Amino acid sequence: MTADVVIEGRGLSREFSFGEEKVTALHTMDIDILAGSMTAIVGKSGSGKTTLCNLLSGVDRPTTGTVRLLGHDLRSLGDAAMSRLRANRIGFVLQKDNLVPWLTIEENVAAPLIFGGMKRKAALARAAEYLELTGLSHRAKSWPSLVSGGEAQRAAVARACVGEPAVVFADEPTGALDRQNGDRVKELFWSLIRERKTAGVLITHDMDLADDADVVLHISDGRLVGEDQSTRG
Ligand SMILES: Nc1ncnc2c1ncn2[C@@H]1O[C@H](COP(=O)(O)OP(=O)(O)OP(=O)(O)O)[C@@H](O)[C@H]1O
Ligand SMILES: [Mg+2]
Incomplete structure (x- = not known):
């Protein structure tokens, strides 16, 4: 593994079963994610994008294959070590259920820092910077249930980035x-x-975002059907 590869997926596949029936959400694929690069994953609804992210981030385990995440083979990483890795080195913006409903927006954004051991006051100060960057300073004291969908989404992005993680999904x-x-x-x-x-x-699905990415992975019916590398310098 070269120094720049932060995630190395080899022979990854994921099958789900409902009783007798099996659905192959992802067919076998190899993926490398590099430090300091943006990888966009594009494809139709149901093509397997979230499933792939869940495998690469250790949220879910593959049916076959291996993932090395920041130098750790996820098969041999226990739950406590995985939680620590996730809390300290990885940021997530999930597709749904992003914010903790009983914490204010600023507390949600500060939560990963507090969980990582930072004092509450310092964490809230850092959170305030990220709320400003996402245009949310005026919603700092609001409850998640009272902000708009877009505001909740920006708060989730601020929370994912606030710890300056090694990988952000x-x-x-x-x-x-x-x-x-x-x-x-x-x-x-x-x-x-x-x-x-x-x-x-x-x-x-935002083509502006995908166009700027260094690598675009195209997923269709659980298969990697194309990989574009940017020619940007
Ligand atoms: N936990 C699960 N149990 C059973 N089937 C699942 C599960 N998670 C995903 N699937 C199935 O795997 C396939 C891929 O789902 P996935 O959520 O990865 O799609 P997606 O590309 O993220 O779609 P979208 O753009 O709608 O979010 C779908 O057919 C889905 O129904
Ligand atoms: Mg999805």
Whole structure:
């Protein structure tokens, strides 16, 4: 594994079964994710994008194959070590159920830092910077149930980025956003990727976002059908 490969998936597949019936959500594929690069995953609804992200991030286990994430073989990583790795080195923007409903927006954004051991005051100060970057300062004290879908999505992006993780996974991070807020979110991801050498893995239907990515993985019916490498310098 070269120094720049932060995630190495080999022979990955995922099957789900309902009683007798089996659905192959992902057919065998190999994937490398590089530090300081943005990988976009594109494909139709139901093609296997979220399933793939779940395998690469250790949220789910493959039926066949192996994942090395930040140097760890996920087969031999226990639950506690996996939780620590996730809390300290990985940011997530999930497709649904993003925010903790009993924490305010600022507390949600600060949560990964507090969980990682930072003092509450320092964590809230850092959270405030990321709320500003995502245009949410005025919603800091609001409850998740009272903000709009797009505001909740931006808070989830702020929370994913606040710990300046080694890898950030985002499932449709700009899906509910207008142009201006979508651009803010893109700029935040790009600044982490450029300045912190974060690896971004973004599922997206947003062609602007995919066009700028370093690598675009095209998924169709659970198969990797194309891999475009950017020619940007
Ligand atoms: N936990 C599960 N149990 C059974 N089948 C599942 C499970 N998760 C996903 N699938 C199936 O695997 C296939 C791929 O699902 P996946 O969620 O990866 O699609 P997706 O590309 O993320 O779609 P979307 O763009 O709609 O989010 C679908 O047919 C889905 O029904
Ligand atoms: Mg999905």
